[in-house]
């Protein structure tokens with residue numbers, strides 16, 4: 001079950017109830033009807049500065065103290081313990097992962113596609129939060145948002161082999177086909193990094209299965225066509241420390 005915020009009959013964002021019950025942070029996962037992080041803050045009368053940088057499908061982690069560094073840095077994970085900094089990532093099939101440490105107040109937002117997942121970006125963020133903020137992984141709460149689900153996300157042999165090479169225990173789902181479950185991989189990396197299983201919440205939504213709610217790069221962008229025929233067809237998700 002998802003809590004959501006609606007506007008004119010459309011769901012503009014989702015919030016996971018498990019994550020929402022933990023005080024000290026605000027989080028949301030955008031939908032295709034989203035109004036953007038800036039306008040969402042205004043609408044909710046929340047004080048905040050949107051922080052978003054260029055994503056490059058890597059495992060770079062950017063620590064935000066007050067503002068975006070100048071010149072802006074490329075990164076696929078943002079973290080901060082400064083209040084009122086809304087850390088935002090954009091996705092359309094890749095996995096948005098939002099982290100909150102209610103003890104130190106630190107938060108993190110991760111963009112984890114197959115490349116980031118292969119690089120264990122989620123586990124690296126947990127370890128970096130421990131180094132930078134003294135976070136105990138056991139105290140973290142994590143929300144994993146809508147992404148391409150194992151139902152639909154079939155990858156090529158080269159991607160599959162990259163996973164098998166790095167994680168020899170990789171099991172093929174659906175017989176001989178190569179359907180990756182990115183949500184499960186991220187969950188697994190978080191658990192390996194020390195986050196308790198029961199503190200990791202997932203949306204349960206597949207972006208390809210729900211065109212009514214989500215953009216999907218794979219479904220909506222055909223080869224040879226412009227990637228963004230109608231503008232920026234990505235969804236913004238974010239997390240912010242709110243004292």
Ligand SMILES: [Zn+2]
Nearest residue numbers: 151152206209
């Ligand atoms: Zn699906």
